Amino acid sequence: MQRKIIIALLLSGYILTASPQTSPNTQSPATTPSRGPAATTPGPTQGYQQEVPQYEPPFSAPVITVIVFAVMAGIIGIILLSYYLLVNIKRRASVKPSQPSRI
Numbered sequence: 001m002q003r004k005i006i007i008a009l010l011l012s013g014y015i016l017t018a019s020p021q022t023s024p025n026t027q028s029p030a031t032t033p034s035r036g037p038a039a040t041t042p043g044p045t046q047g048y049q050q051e052v053p054q055y056e057p058p059f060s061a062p063v064i065t066v067i068v069f070a071v072m073a074g075i076i077g078i079i080l081l082s083y084y085l086l087v088n089i090k091r092r093a094s095v096k097p098s099q100p101s102r103i
Contacts, residue, residue, distance in 0.1 A: 002086055010079065 057064070
C-alpha cells in the first residue's frame with residue numbers, strides 16, 4: 001500500500017512540473033517573418049526608435065546549472081529519506097518484542 005502511495009506522489013510531482021506542449025499551429029516570434037521598412041526615405045519616426053534593454057542574469061550559465069542540479073538533488077534526497085523513514089517505521093512496528101527469558 002505504501003509503495004502505491006509513494007509511486008502516486010512521485011507521478012503527481014512529475015505531472016505538475018511537466019511543461020505544457022505548444023500546439024503546432026502557433027508560431028514563435030522568431031519564426032514569424034519580419035517586413036522591412038515600407039519607404040526607402042527616412043521618415044520622421046525612424047530616428048526616435050529606442051532599443052529595449054536586455055535582461056542580464058546575475059549568475060553565469062554554469063552557476064545556474066549547479067543551482068538547478070543542487071535543487072534537484074535536494075528534492076530527490078528528501079523523497080528518498082522519507083521513503084527510508086517510512087520503511088523503518090513499518091519494520092519496527094511489525095517486529096514484536098521478545099519475551100524475557102526466565103532464569
